[in-house]
Amino acid sequence: MKVTKASQKGLDLIKRFEGLKLKPYNCPASIPTIGYGNTYYPSGAKVKLTDPAITKEKAEELLKFLLTSYEKGVDSFCRDDINQNQFDALTSFAYNVGVGNLQKSTLIKKVNKNPNDPSIRAEFMKWNKGGGKVLLGLTRRRQAEADLYFS
Numbered sequence: 001m002k003v004t005k006a007s008q009k010g011l012d013l014i015k016r017f018e019g020l021k022l023k024p025y026n027c028p029a030s031i032p033t034i035g036y037g038n039t040y041y042p043s044g045a046k047v048k049l050t051d052p053a054i055t056k057e058k059a060e061e062l063l064k065f066l067l068t069s070y071e072k073g074v075d076s077f078c079r080d081d082i083n084q085n086q087f088d089a090l091t092s093f094a095y096n097v098g099v100g101n102l103q104k105s106t107l108i109k110k111v112n113k114n115p116n117d118p119s120i121r122a123e124f125m126k127w128n129k130g131g132g133k134v135l136l137g138l139t140r141r142r143q144a145e146a147d148l149y150f151s
Contacts, residue, residue, distance in 0.1 A: 002080045003087040005071055010088025013148060014095050015063070017141040023053045028130035028137075035059035037095070038066055067091070073099030079112050086115060089124075089149035096141065097127055121146040 006014075018037030024047050027033045032047040035054060040046050042065050054062070074090045077099075082090070090111070094102040102108055107123035124146040128138040 003082060003084050004075045006067060006088050006091045007084050009085070009148070010091050011063075011067070013088065013092045013144060014067070017092070017096070017137065017144070020056065020059055022056065022059065024049045024051045028135055030131065034062075036063040038062050040066075042066070067095065070094045070099060073102060077103045077108055077112075079115065082111065082115050085151050086111070086149050089145040092141075092145050092148075093124065093127070096138075101127075118150075121150065124149070 015036050020036055021034060024032050024034045026049065027037070027039075031039050032049050032051075033039050034047045034051065036059055038047065038059075041062070070091050073094050074087060078087075078090060090102065090108075093107070105123065105127075107120065107127075110117050110120050110123055124142045125139070128134055128142050130138055
């Protein structure tokens with residue numbers, strides 16, 4: 001059966017690495033962010049550092065609303081026979097680096113050629129930089145995504 005939605009496991013992975021911030025802040029790449037790593041609102045408006053704080057419930061709503069675009073991106077760029085863990089890992093990846101980066105990545109090319117290719121793990125690990133610097137948090141996230149992908 002074709003997977004088109006992230007599972008709770010995938011959602012939990014995103015939440016764990018994005019963390020929850022109810023007030024706007026600059027992420028390591030200096031982009032205004034709120035909630036669980038959201039850089040824009042459902043209206044399409046970008047987050048500004050001067051925006052008011054949100055509630056945890058609003059952050060959950062925002063995450064679930066915006067997650068659908070990342071799920072659609074993974075679904076549209078990826079072969080139809082990947083399993084739930086693979087879909088979850090790729091959705092977490094896209095949520096963090098953007099659907100456009102997923103679409104042009106060697107990672108998705110390898111997944112589409114052979115989703116069981118062990119070299120896919122190394123492709124996840126190439127995406128561990130923010131603002132041009134290797135970030136430990138991104139290295140850990142890519143490891144967790146690769147582990148989920150291959151579990």
